[in-house]
Amino acid sequence: MAKRAGKKSVVLLLVIMTAAWTLSACSKSNSESASPSASQSASTDKPGATQSAAPDNVDPLGKFDPPITVNIGRSVGTDWKYASGESIDKNRVYDFYESGLGVKLVNEFAVAGDQYSSKVNTVIASGQIPDMMLVDGVQLRNLVKAGMVEDLSSVYDKYVSQDTKKMLDEDGGYAIKSSTVDGKLYGIPVTTQGYWSAMELWIRQDWLDNLGLQPPKTTDELIAVAKAFTEQDPDKNDKKDTFGLALSKELMNPFIGYFNSFHAYPGAWTTDSSGKAVYGSIQPEMKAPLEKLAELYKQGIIDPEFGVKDVEKMKESISSGKVGMAFGNFAFPLGSLKQSYANNPDAVWNAYPMPSVDGTPSKAYIGSTASGYWVVRKGYEHPEAVVKLANFWVENWVTHQVEDEKYGSDPDTGVLYYVYGIVNPLAPMTHIPEFRDVKAALLAHEQADKTKNTPNVYAYLDGINKYLKDSKNSKDPSIQNGWAFNRSFGTPKSGLEVLDEYYYKNNYILTTPLKVASTPTMAEKMPTLKKMEDTMIMKIILGDEGLDSFDQFVSDWNKLGGDKITEEVNSFK
Amino acid sequence: MVESKNFGNRLSRFLINSIMIALGLLCLLPFLNVLAFSLSSPAAAEANRVGFWPVEFSLDAYRYIMGEPKFSQAFWVSSQRVLIGVTLSVFLTLLTAYPLSKESIHFRPRTFYVWFFVVTMLFGGGLVPMYMIIRSYGLLDSIWALVLPTAVQVFYITLMLNFFRGLPKELEESAFVDGAGHWVILFRIFLPLSMPGLATIGLFTLVSQWNSWFDGLLYMNKPFHYPLQTYLQTIVTNPDMSRVSDVREVLNISTRTVKTAQIFVAMLPILIVYPFLQRFFVKGIVLGSVKG
Incomplete structure (x- = not known):
């Protein structure tokens, strides 16, 4: 009896569950059928709206009224x-x-x-943006494929x-x-500087001087210096507790400079x-540095x-x-x-160009200049707002920097x-002119001047002067910042000095041939x-595998989708 | 119990004690390390010169977080969440467990309801459907998105149900004879008797409400609606430096001492509450299981 009742209620439960599922499916299809009509009505509104605005009266900074x-x-x-x-919801x-x-x-x-990227993925998956x-680049492509974002070509023009x-x-x-x-055009790119990926060699100058060494110009010298730093007690504390080159298990920036x-x-x-875009990790040039690292x-x-x-x-x-x-970029000190200076006011870090394996100078890699894209929901009544927002940003924060004290x-x-x-692109060269101003002022022994300097230059220069006045007081955070500004923006041998006066001046740069942030196969296979x-890299360095595994890796890479990615990248050129 | 003095017993006592002390230290030392970090100077902390004792003692980190509205805001959200969450959860569990503790003869649809709950234990919709449900109820970005989805836990119902079944039937029967209804029996007889069980459930919910962070990340749209653990998660994950493209922003990245100070303050409430509830906890969970 009890058993039968149990069976009955299981059946009942299943029926209810099915019913609930069907109902929810119905309501879903309802809402789906409702939303296109809503967007249709919105898009039918749109031509009327654009017609009413006089076409000759297109003011890029015109206020919405x-x-x-x-x-x-x-x-x-x-x-x-x-x-x-103030908060992010309500601020000046x-x-x-x-x-x-x-x-x-x-x-x-x-x-x-x-967490932003995963949030956006959830929102895109849920269908309402x-x-x-x-x-980001992959999300942009997915949104375009799903037909969820507005074509901005005409409003942009x-x-x-x-x-802007x-x-x-x-x-x-x-x-x-x-x-x-x-x-x-489906998004307004947020441009940034490509030279964040340009590597320089940062060296403890005081250690070099202690051992009477010269900054390395070739990779052989680099290794010799690294060896001396490891074995000859460069910090003079009578302990063998130092090593030459900083590396981390992520195989990111410090490694990349070494390979470069x-x-x-x-x-x-x-x-x-031949002018074709190729992936750096599978080129034969990788072998020599790998062998050396091992x-x-x-x-x-x-x-x-380091592993x-x-x-x-x-x-x-x-x-x-x-x-x-x-190895690090120009902002590495910041x-x-x-903290190295904070712990030891006598630590001197200087930037040098990357050494080179042969006579040819090493080139710095200039990467992607788009860090993200602002997209507009399909059917939104004012797609031009995104362009105007970009104009407003450029006008008030980049070109003129009016009312900086306030905004x-x-x-x-x-x-x-x-x-x-928001919608805040930046000039691809931002820091170079800033550095030139800072350096000129430092050489002329000028103090920071609010009326003359841009807000950024003022902040850098003011910090550097504070540091120069009291350079041994490394426990004070504002002096630490001044030290870091001096190493990135100041002189001599600062990060930007190497970037501007060596890499750019001599044109020792390599720009990315990529014309897209991501391709379909890249999004899928690259991780x-x-x-x-x-x-592969880790195993070769740790000596678990010989250099042969590099060749194996190259053929595997091509087989497992790399071929297709290369093809796609080149088709977008 | 007779104390035996032979060598074997003494050795095993010694071994057990040392293992227990080692385990205790394993739990205690990370706390001390975090505390020492939070009380050290930023320079010493970044250079990892801190062990279990602060180096270059400084209270700056604590001063900083006391003046940091984001931290206190997150603390407040978490407190709200615990308060509402625990009350709601205990109340609903009580109401659900009582009828389910009756036999099928007295409460005919019991089997159906039990199955109904068991199914939710075995199957879930997954992340995106869950998000869509929360969104269509309009709960996004509100404290209810954090407390309602986990308000009724089948495991706690089972625990409470078994606890009720362990109470003498005679109590209930004599109450019936005296004319009491189910509500009276539940609130006047069962409730006072089941304090250990309630404390157990309360403690479980308290800890899980205080500690969960992922739902905050998923359902909350604004940083200042984040509960404490979600906020902590955002600060302890290291910012990807290759994506930071503003020089002056790089300088504002918070130091390790500030991070550890916040972690330590976030641990305090549970550390304080736990010892007081623990005696119920041990009793409650054993009672439920043995008699059920």
């Missing part, structure tokens, strides 16, 4: 600060957008950098301002091309002699524990004064080297207001291939 409300999805920084009473920059452009921004979601949002257009084109058209799918010295460009796309590992000249140390751990070795050399940053509290801005690559 009546004001419009835009729901956006944006990323935020974990370490952003806000003035009291958003107020400025409303008063100056007639655009009221409402954050539908605002998520911190690292905000009016505007920031996406119509509304873009001179300044100039800035977006300044990188040779890479950024705009990478936001274009099948000849149509051998004219190998792992993880990057380069142009081969040798160095055996001799204990690189950190024997288990992540970037944070590597920074620890730098901070505690255990490492004498590291993020990583600063830029607060030098006293260190709160940066400009970071709240697996990258893992394979990392394993």
Whole structure:
């Protein structure tokens, strides 16, 4: 009896579940059939709206009247600060957008950098995206394929301002091309500088001087210096507790600079002699540096524990004064080297060009200039708003920097207001002119001057002068910042000095041949291939496998989708 | 119990004690390490010169987080979540477990309901459907998205149900004879008797509500709606430096001392509450299992 009742209720349960499922499916198809009609009505509204606006009256910075409300999805920084009473939902920059452009921004979601991408994926998968949002290259392509975003070609041509257009084109058209799918523009690229991937060799100058060594010009000298740093007690503490070259298990920046010295460009796309785009990690140039690293590992000249140390751990070795050399970009002192000075005011870090394996100077790699794309939801009534927002940003924060005290940053509290801005492309060369100004002022012994300097230059120069006045007081955070500014923006032998006066001046640069942020096969296969690559490199360095496994890797790479990726990359050129 | 003095027994006591002390230290030392980091100077912390004792003692990190609205905001969201979550969860579990603790003869659809709950234990919709459900209920970005989806846990119902079954039937029967209804029996007789069980469930929910972070990341759209653990997750994951493209932003990245100070403060509430609830906890879970 009880058993039968149980059976009955199971059947009943199944019936209910099926019913519930059918109902939910029905309501889903309802909502689906409802949404196209909604977007249809929106798109039928649109021609009327554009007609009513006089076509001759196209002002790139024209204020929306009546004001419009835009729901956006944006990323935020974990370490952003806000003035009291302000938040990412309500702040002076958003107020400025409303008063100056007639655009009221409402954050539908605002998520911190690292989690932003997964949030966007969830939102895309759920089918309802905000009016505007920031996406990456792969997401842009997925959205276009799903037909969820608006074609911006015509509004871009119509509304873009001179300044914005100039800035977006300044990188040779890479950024705009990478936001274009099948000849149509689907996103406004957030341009950034390509030289963040340009590697330099950072050396403890005081160690070099202690041992009476010269900065290395060739890779052989590099290894000799690394050896001396490991064995000859460069910090004079009578302990063998130092090593030559900083590396981490991620096989990222510090490694890449080392490989670049051998004219190998792992993880990057380069142009081969026939003008074809090829993947750096599978080129024969990789062999020599790999072989050498395996040798160095055996001799204990690189950190024997690098295989288990992540970037944070590597920074620890730098901070505690255990490492004498590291490859990094021009901003390396700000993020990583600063703590080395904090722990030891006598630590001197100087930037040098990468050494070279032969007579040919090593070239710095200039990477992608688009860090993200602002897309507009299909059917949104004011697609031109995204272009106007970009114009407004360029006009008020890049070209003129009006009212910086109010909308830029607060030098006293260190709160940066400009970071709240959206659709915010930056000039591809931003830091170079800033560096030239800072250097000129330093050489002329000028103090920072608010009336003369741009806000950034003022901040750098002011910090450097504070540091120069009291250079041994390395416990004071503002002096630490000044030290870092001096190493990146100052002189002599600062990061930007090498970048500007060596790499760019002599044209020792290599630009990316990529015209797209991602291709379909790249989006699908690249993570697996990258893992394979990392394993191969690690195994060769640790001596588990010989150099033959590199050839094996190259053929595997091609077989497992690499061939197709190369093909796709070249078809987009 | 007779104390035996022979060598074998003493040796095994010694071994057991040392293993227990080692295990205890394994749990304690990470706490001390985090505390020492949070009380050291940033330079010493970044260079990893800190062990179990602060180096270059400084309270700056704590001063900084006290003045950091994001931290206190997240703390407040978590407190709300725990308060609402625990109350709701305990109440709903109580209401669900009571009828299910009756025999099928007294409560005919019992088998159906039990199956109904068991199915939810075995099958779930997955991440995206769950997100869509939360969104269509309009719960996104509200505290309810954090408490409602986990308010009724089948495991806790089972625990409570077995606890109720362990109570003497005679109590209930005599109450019936005296004219009490089910509500009276539940709240006047069962509730006071099942405090250990409730404390167990309360503690479980408290810990899980306080510690869960992924739902905050998924359902909350604004950083200042994040509960504490979600906020901590965003600060302890290292920012990908290759993607930071603003020089002055790089400088604002918070130091290790600030991170560890926040982690330590976030651990405190549970550390304080746990010892007080633990005596119930041990009793409650054993009672439920043995008599059920």
